[in-house]
Amino acid sequence: MSYLKEKEEIIGTKVYAYWNLHKKIWSLSDGRHVLYYARNFSMDQVELRVREGGYQKALHEGRKNVHAFAIGTVTSIDDLVPETTRVISYNHQKGCHFYDKSTGEAINKLERCYGGEKVLLA
Template sequence: MKVYRNLKNGLFSVQYGGLVVAHLATVQLRGVSFKVAESGRQRVLAQRQKNVHAYAIGTFTTATQPTATEPISYDPYHAGHFFRMQDQEPIHHAAAVVLSQGKAYASVQSGLLF
């Protein structure tokens, strides 16, 4: 599943097979990779108009992810990758992610940061 924050409706859009299959207030994923399409980011920088180019990709789960408490973010004007809000360190993978109320929280373990 690919998930991104939908700026028009304030929810998280869930893509499967290239199609949006749901808009949810909360999404929980495990085995997550964070992907940023650099060409889409460059369009944002050039046009100053946001587009969908950054995703959390993982396996959907309904199980509570108690370790997903590290706030993370993505800002195309700040960097070309997702980052930990605490120290601005890049994050490319996480064991678990909770997306809720427009915010993202990851289970960040030292072995998963690179």
């Protein structure tokens, strides 16, 4: 059974977004099933969440797993991502939080973000 949806069905939907290491594309999920694969996207009212259990497992095993998400309401998919200077990243070896790449500041909420290639932009 496929849970994949059409692009138009995802706009306005609250999703969990994560960079899919195998497909090299963003996976947009309802928390259980992938609904759409996107090269880029934008979302509003974003919570950046790291699951503690997955974080601990990544530290213990020394390899990546899906445990960090941007959660928000999708406003566009596969549109051009605007230029911005704020790059948001996550690295389990640097801590249990997302952070601003230029300042190192921990971030857990954003008004709006854009998913580009491998990174979130704000």
